[in-house]
Structure formats: C-alpha cells, structure tokens
Amino acid sequence: MSVKAQFVTHVVENQPLALPAYNAWTTDPALQNAVERNGGGWGAAALAAHGATTGSVMMELGDQANRNKPVLRSFDRYGRRIDEVEFHPAYHQLMRHAMQAEVHNFSWRHQDDVGAHVVRAGLIYLNGQPDSGTNCPLTMTHAVVPALRNAPALAKTWLPHLLKADYDPQVAPVAAKAGCTFGMGMTEKQGGSDVRRNTTRALAQPDGTYELVGHKFFFSAPMCDAHLVLAQAEGGLSCFLMPRVLPDGTLNAVRIQRLKDKLGDWSNASSEVEFQGATAWLIGEEGRGVPVIIEMVALTRLDCMLGSAAIMRQALVQAIHHTRQRSAFGRLLSDQPLMQNVLADLALESEASVALAMRVARAVDAAQRDPGEAAFARIATAIGKYWVCKRAPGFVNEAQECLGGIGYVEENILPRLYRQAPLNSIWEGSGNVQCLDVLRALRREPETREALFAELQGVKGENRALDDQIAWLKAAFDDHNSLEGRSRAVVERTATVLQAAQLIKAAPDRIGDLFAEARLGPEASFAYGTLDPHADLGRIVERAMPH
Ligand SMILES: Cc1cc2nc3c(=O)[nH]c(=O)nc-3n(C[C@H](O)[C@H](O)[C@H](O)COP(=O)(O)OP(=O)(O)OC[C@H]3O[C@@H](n4cnc5c(N)ncnc54)[C@H](O)[C@@H]3O)c2cc1C
Structure with missing residues (x-):
C-alpha cells in the first residue's frame, strides 16, 4: 500500500449536492396559484424575474450578510460622533436587488392596477427566502405610505424618493438621495405593546417642527432615511416623521446607543436610540398618533x-x-x-x-x-x-x-x-x-x-x-x-x-x-x-x- 493510499479512508457517497440555483417563482405552483387566484397573475413576469434572483445570487448574498453582522460605528477615527452602522457589502447588494424588483413600492407604483398589493406580496415572499433581515426596512418603507398621506406636505417631499427603485445608502438629506428607506419607532423600555406608556416628549417649536427628547428601546434599521416615531406632545401621543439627516445636511440628534445582540435576524441591525432634541415633523393631529x-x-x-x-x-x-x-x-x-x-x-x-x-x-x-x-x-x-x-x-x-x-x-x-x-x-x-x-x-x-x-x-x-x-x-x-x-x-x-x-x-x-x-x-x-x-x-x- 502506498503512503498516499493510507490517507484515503473513505469515499463520500449518498450525500446530496447543495441546492443549485433555481427560480423560486417558476418552481412554486402553490405561490403561482395563490397569486393568480387573488388577482395578481398579471405580475407573473416581475415575479419570475425576482424569483430567478432570489433563488440564485441572493442565496449566496443572504448567507454572507448573515455571517457578517452589522457593526455600530459611533465615532469616526478623529473622535467625531457619526452614529453609523456598517454593513457587509452583501447586505447592500441584497437591498439593491430588492429595490430594483420594487419590493418596497410595487403596490404604490401600480396603485391603479387591481391586484398590485398581491403582486407585491409575492415579491416580498420571494425576497424573504434567501434573507429575512432586509425585509425589515423594505416592509417598513412600503408600509409608511398610507400614514404619510396624513401629512400632504411631507408626502410631497418624501414620496417621489420612495417611489424610485434605487437603493441609496449614503447619509444625506432626502433631497440629495435617489431612493429612500423608512423605519418606525414605537417600543420604549417601560412599554412596547402598551404604547400609551411612551414617555418620549415632543416639544412644539415656533417654526412648526417639534423637538423630541427621549428614547426607543427597539429601533430597527436605524440607518433608514427617516422613521415614524410616537412621542407625547401637548395634545397627547402623536406620530412624527424624524429624518436621519436634516435638510441642511446636519445629522439629526438621534444617538444610536447600541445594537441589539439578537437570537437571529443577523443581517439586519436593531438598535437602542436616544433622541437628544431630535427634529421631527407632525403627521396628522396631536393626540392621534396611534x-x-x-x-x-x-x-x-x-x-x-x-x-x-x-x-x-x-x-x-x-x-x-x-x-x-x-x-x-x-x-x-x-x-x-x-x-x-x-x-x-x-x-x-x-x-x-x-x-x-x-x-x-x-x-x-x-x-x-x-x-x-x-x-x-x-x-x-x-x-x-x-x-x-x-x-x-x-x-x-x-x-x-x-x-x-x-x-x-x-x-x-x-x-x-x-x-x-x-x-x-x-x-x-x-x-x-x-x-x-x-x-x-x-x-x-x-x-x-x-x-x-x-x-x-x-x-x-x-x-x-x-x-x-x-x-x-x-x-x-x-x-x-x-x-x-x-x-x-x-x-x-x-x-x-x-x-x-x-x-x-x-x-x-x-x-x-x-x-x-x-x-x-x-x-x-x-x-x-x-x-x-x-x-x-x-x-x-x-x-x-x-x-
Ligand atoms: C429584533 C426586534 C426588532 C424590533 N424592532 C422594532 C422597531 O423597529 N420598532 C419598534 O417600535 N419596535 C421594535 N421591536 C419591538 C417589538 O415590537 C416589541 O418587543 C413587541 O411589540 C412587544 O413589546 P414589549 O417587548 O414591550 O413586550 P410587552 O409589551 O411587555 O409584552 C410582553 C408579552 O405580553 C403580552 N401582552 C401584552 N399585553 C397583554 C395583554 N393585555 N394580555 C395578555 N398578554 C399581553 C404580549 O403579547 C407579549 O407576549 C423589535 C423587537 C425585536 C425583537
């Protein structure tokens, strides 16, 4: 027996090959049936295109984005406070693919077509298979639209960006951005389900804006361009739009205290934040936040x-x-x-x-x-x-x-x-x-x-x-x-x-x-x-x- 042969202990057999690239739409008759039956059949081409991506390149990206968790960078190398979350490049690529497929806005871009929400539901269902973490900012960006419509002036500023298919991760005021993303902040330490216990205060300013002082205990996707947050104004619990960067280019006074060390959902960042006089705009009426x-x-x-x-x-x-x-x-x-x-x-x-x-x-x-x-x-x-x-x-x-x-x-x-x-x-x-x-x-x-x-x-x-x-x-x-x-x-x-x-x-x-x-x-x-x-x-x- 040669020396080389001594090291050959066994042949690997009866082990499956890894799942090859596949189209997650065309291989899913149950999904096709449900989409068709509920009036979204006309979106089949968009779903097939996204299904081809989610079943192939996004599988690998999902793996990488979850193995390399986001990291909080509170300061730059010179000691300046930056409150940035650094993501693996795979995360950005996942977001890019998803936004190109209009996972975050298909329903609104096609709002006159019956079944647009069904097609969009199919898109996010496909998107969640290689990675769930990116679905967090994507769903919040999609969902913000009906709430935003309660403030027509804000909707006029933000909706045109939301309706774009571009993923733009740069830290900049909305006017300078291609696309934009949204999050939401309700949960505080003393109460999550019972949001009436929110203690964050909103102080009305002479220029019509509000200044928010307080915290949020769970604040996912803190790098989004804006969050809808609940805070106590004089008239009661109210809903505000709080941008990450103010129109003049300065960072809003939102301090990311730490990232949550979570059981899963590793590609996505969830944080604890403090509002140290953050500027926000009221949506709807005071007291009607919920x-x-x-x-x-x-x-x-x-x-x-x-x-x-x-x-x-x-x-x-x-x-x-x-x-x-x-x-x-x-x-x-x-x-x-x-x-x-x-x-x-x-x-x-x-x-x-x-x-x-x-x-x-x-x-x-x-x-x-x-x-x-x-x-x-x-x-x-x-x-x-x-x-x-x-x-x-x-x-x-x-x-x-x-x-x-x-x-x-x-x-x-x-x-x-x-x-x-x-x-x-x-x-x-x-x-x-x-x-x-x-x-x-x-x-x-x-x-x-x-x-x-x-x-x-x-x-x-x-x-x-x-x-x-x-x-x-x-x-x-x-x-x-x-x-x-x-x-x-x-x-x-x-x-x-x-x-x-x-x-x-x-x-x-x-x-x-x-x-x-x-x-x-x-x-x-x-x-x-x-x-x-x-x-x-x-x-x-x-x-x-x-x-
Ligand atoms: C990874 C992660 C990310 C998150 N991101 C965000 C975010 O971006 N923004 C945000 O606002 N929140 C976020 N949350 C917070 C989440 O929405 C809350 O944790 C959730 O709503 C529950 O609130 P709580 O943790 O305060 O628990 P509690 O309100 O204390 O509830 C604890 C339990 O009690 C139950 N309960 C409450 N009231 C009753 C009742 N009357 N009768 C019976 N049972 C009751 C609840 O169902 C729950 O099971 C995130 C949470 C996680 C885990």
Missing part, C-alpha cells in the same frame, strides 16, 4: 405573515431537495412512506400559509373600493399574523429533522431559518396582542364578523370537518363569556378554517380536503407526518417542488 401609525402597522403585519410563510417555504424546499437525494435502508428518503407523509404535511402547511396571506393581500388591495374587503382585511390580518407566524418555528424544526444531523449544522440555511422563525410572532404586536386585536375588531366593527363568515359561506357543504368547525366558530364568537381568555383557541381555529377554505376553493388534488381533515377533523394530530396515508402524498410533494 391611529396614524396603525395604518403603517396594518401593512407590516401582513408582511410578517408573508415573511413567516417565506421562511417555511425555504425550509420545505431544502427538505424536499435533500430527501430526494439521500437514501436510507435501501430507498430514497423521499420515497419512504413515513418521510413522504412528513414532506406532504409540511407542503400542505406551507401552501395553506401562502394561500391565507395572499387572500389577505387581496383584501388589502380591494379595501379602498370595497367595504366588505376592508372589513375582511381588518380582521384577517390579525388572525393570519397570529397563526402563520406561530406555525413557523415548529415547521422549520421539522424540516431540519428531514435533513438529519446536517439540518442542525451552520453550513446549512436551516439553523438560520430556525433562529429567524420566532421573530415575526413577536414584533409588530405579539401573539396575545393579535388575539386581543381580533376581539377589538369584533367589538368595534361588527362588519368584520360579517366579512369573516361571508368568506366562509362559499365553502359551505364542501367538507364535513370544515362545516362542523364553522358552526363551532359561530357559537364561540357569540359566547362573550370569558372570550378574552379563550381567544387564542378561537383565533387559531378561525385561521385554520380560513386556510382550509382557501385550499378547498382553489387547490387541486383534494389538497383542501386533506388539509381540513388533518387540521380540523377528529383525527387531527399535533405533529407533522400524520396525514391519511391512503392519499396521494407523492403528488403533493411533487406539486410543492416539481422535479
């Missing part, structure tokens, strides 16, 4: 739902890809009956998530024209945000398990998806807050209940388990006794019923019935992989990721 900023939050909540659905989709793609190449006990894992059941069950959950999110996007799109759709958007955003985001962590863990040990190793995207997965259920109103919001909608806007059950009317008689649950829900909503304490159970069931209804209406191959029976029927289980084994599970997996 209703104004809620217009922004309603849209970011929809994007939380889409973001969690995107994380689940990417985890599913990885699981299917891996199990199709790895064999154990003489057969490919993907052909083993029990693994096939797990994959098919994950595929159903993924499709149900995107189906519900796109249905809500359609309601948002139609809200201006149709009061029934506005009511549906109002309540279904909170319902979907609660449930779709809640499902993501367990889903990713199950997908990790499909890969075995490799799924737990950092060279793989799954650990990153797992760290990211809990975030959407926490920010933009945590789970309980969403459930309470559903109750608030039912109480104050009874038309939301009508819109909800009108949506379900169309599937009456289609599936026994679904019919039973709709009847249960009506009774549960009408029983006001201890409804708050029961609201998680009720909202979860409503979300699942809505998902089943979407799939029964439109998905092929009895997917909707299978989902309804697995999630709502007497044999419903907690774990994935418990579908009726007599169903054509191979076909469901094939639909989820065509060969």
Whole structure:
C-alpha cells in the first residue's frame, strides 16, 4: 500500500449536492396559484424575474450578510460622533436587488392596477427566502405610505424618493438621495405593546417642527432615511416623521446607543436610540398618533405573515431537495412512506400559509373600493399574523429533522431559518396582542364578523370537518363569556378554517380536503407526518417542488 493510499479512508457517497440555483417563482405552483387566484397573475413576469434572483445570487448574498453582522460605528477615527452602522457589502447588494424588483413600492407604483398589493406580496415572499433581515426596512418603507398621506406636505417631499427603485445608502438629506428607506419607532423600555406608556416628549417649536427628547428601546434599521416615531406632545401621543439627516445636511440628534445582540435576524441591525432634541415633523393631529401609525402597522403585519410563510417555504424546499437525494435502508428518503407523509404535511402547511396571506393581500388591495374587503382585511390580518407566524418555528424544526444531523449544522440555511422563525410572532404586536386585536375588531366593527363568515359561506357543504368547525366558530364568537381568555383557541381555529377554505376553493388534488381533515377533523394530530396515508402524498410533494 502506498503512503498516499493510507490517507484515503473513505469515499463520500449518498450525500446530496447543495441546492443549485433555481427560480423560486417558476418552481412554486402553490405561490403561482395563490397569486393568480387573488388577482395578481398579471405580475407573473416581475415575479419570475425576482424569483430567478432570489433563488440564485441572493442565496449566496443572504448567507454572507448573515455571517457578517452589522457593526455600530459611533465615532469616526478623529473622535467625531457619526452614529453609523456598517454593513457587509452583501447586505447592500441584497437591498439593491430588492429595490430594483420594487419590493418596497410595487403596490404604490401600480396603485391603479387591481391586484398590485398581491403582486407585491409575492415579491416580498420571494425576497424573504434567501434573507429575512432586509425585509425589515423594505416592509417598513412600503408600509409608511398610507400614514404619510396624513401629512400632504411631507408626502410631497418624501414620496417621489420612495417611489424610485434605487437603493441609496449614503447619509444625506432626502433631497440629495435617489431612493429612500423608512423605519418606525414605537417600543420604549417601560412599554412596547402598551404604547400609551411612551414617555418620549415632543416639544412644539415656533417654526412648526417639534423637538423630541427621549428614547426607543427597539429601533430597527436605524440607518433608514427617516422613521415614524410616537412621542407625547401637548395634545397627547402623536406620530412624527424624524429624518436621519436634516435638510441642511446636519445629522439629526438621534444617538444610536447600541445594537441589539439578537437570537437571529443577523443581517439586519436593531438598535437602542436616544433622541437628544431630535427634529421631527407632525403627521396628522396631536393626540392621534396611534391611529396614524396603525395604518403603517396594518401593512407590516401582513408582511410578517408573508415573511413567516417565506421562511417555511425555504425550509420545505431544502427538505424536499435533500430527501430526494439521500437514501436510507435501501430507498430514497423521499420515497419512504413515513418521510413522504412528513414532506406532504409540511407542503400542505406551507401552501395553506401562502394561500391565507395572499387572500389577505387581496383584501388589502380591494379595501379602498370595497367595504366588505376592508372589513375582511381588518380582521384577517390579525388572525393570519397570529397563526402563520406561530406555525413557523415548529415547521422549520421539522424540516431540519428531514435533513438529519446536517439540518442542525451552520453550513446549512436551516439553523438560520430556525433562529429567524420566532421573530415575526413577536414584533409588530405579539401573539396575545393579535388575539386581543381580533376581539377589538369584533367589538368595534361588527362588519368584520360579517366579512369573516361571508368568506366562509362559499365553502359551505364542501367538507364535513370544515362545516362542523364553522358552526363551532359561530357559537364561540357569540359566547362573550370569558372570550378574552379563550381567544387564542378561537383565533387559531378561525385561521385554520380560513386556510382550509382557501385550499378547498382553489387547490387541486383534494389538497383542501386533506388539509381540513388533518387540521380540523377528529383525527387531527399535533405533529407533522400524520396525514391519511391512503392519499396521494407523492403528488403533493411533487406539486410543492416539481422535479
Ligand atoms: C429584533 C426586534 C426588532 C424590533 N424592532 C422594532 C422597531 O423597529 N420598532 C419598534 O417600535 N419596535 C421594535 N421591536 C419591538 C417589538 O415590537 C416589541 O418587543 C413587541 O411589540 C412587544 O413589546 P414589549 O417587548 O414591550 O413586550 P410587552 O409589551 O411587555 O409584552 C410582553 C408579552 O405580553 C403580552 N401582552 C401584552 N399585553 C397583554 C395583554 N393585555 N394580555 C395578555 N398578554 C399581553 C404580549 O403579547 C407579549 O407576549 C423589535 C423587537 C425585536 C425583537
């Protein structure tokens, strides 16, 4: 035996090849179906173009941007305060690709076209698969528009920049910028969900501006060109636009105290800030801050739902890809009956998530024209945000398990998806807050209940388990006794019923019935992989990721 041969211990075999570049739109029939069904089919070319990028070059960029976390640079080398966040070049490239694809403004650029919000929902869903962190400034930039319209003069200054497809990271006044980005600051140390406890003060100045003194405990994407922030003015809690750089080119008095050391979301910077007399402009009226900023939050909540659905989709793609190449006990894992059941069950959950999110996007799109759709958007955003985001962590863990040990190793995207997965259920109103919001909608806007059950009317008689649950829900909503304490159970069931209804209406191959029976029927289980084994599970997996 030669010396060289002594070092040859084994041949590497039965290990999959990494997922090659793919088009995340053309390989996703469930997404295409949901977008088409909800009026966004005309955006297929834009979605296919972005899907080609998100499934290829952005996968590598996402990896780099998350391995190299942003760093706070408080001072320049001469000791001057600069409050800058330094990002890896991959982050900037991700932002560039996303803004070129109009992830941050497609709905507004095409606002006269029915379905524009649905197409944009598809864009951000694709964008969230290689990296979730950049979706944070992108969703806030998109969502700021309805709130900004409460201040026509500010909208006139800022909207033309927001409507551009250029990513411009330079620190400069808005007038000198190509594109611009927005963030939002509500959460303070003494209260996040309960923003009425905000203590940041806003002092009116003779020139019509305000001076803000106080802090924000969570302030994501601090390098955005402006943030909408809540602060206490003389007339009560109010919403302000606070630019990073003032029109004269000086840095606004916003000190970034430190960056948060987060569980995940590593490509994105989240900070703690102090406002040391920062200049801001009032949006809407004093004392009406919450209703104004809620217009922004309603849209970011929809994007939380889409973001969690995107994380689940990417985890599913990885699981299917891996199990199709790895064999154990003489057969490919993907052909083993029990693994096939797990994959098919994950595929159903993924499709149900995107189906519900796109249905809500359609309601948002139609809200201006149709009061029934506005009511549906109002309540279904909170319902979907609660449930779709809640499902993501367990889903990713199950997908990790499909890969075995490799799924737990950092060279793989799954650990990153797992760290990211809990975030959407926490920010933009945590789970309980969403459930309470559903109750608030039912109480104050009874038309939301009508819109909800009108949506379900169309599937009456289609599936026994679904019919039973709709009847249960009506009774549960009408029983006001201890409804708050029961609201998680009720909202979860409503979300699942809505998902089943979407799939029964439109998905092929009895997917909707299978989902309804697995999630709502007497044999419903907690774990994935418990579908009726007599169903054509191979076909469901094939639909989820065509060969
Ligand atoms: C990575 C990251 C980035 C963030 N970025 C931003 C940002 O850019 N801007 C911003 O403004 N905020 C941001 N946040 C803050 C986030 O929105 C808040 O953390 C969240 O809204 C919860 O507020 P809180 O942390 O103060 O918790 P609390 O308000 O103390 O809530 C704690 C728990 O109590 C529950 N709860 C609250 N009220 C009730 C009730 N009446 N009944 C039952 N349960 C209740 C909540 O659902 C939650 O589960 C970020 C958070 C994270 C983790």
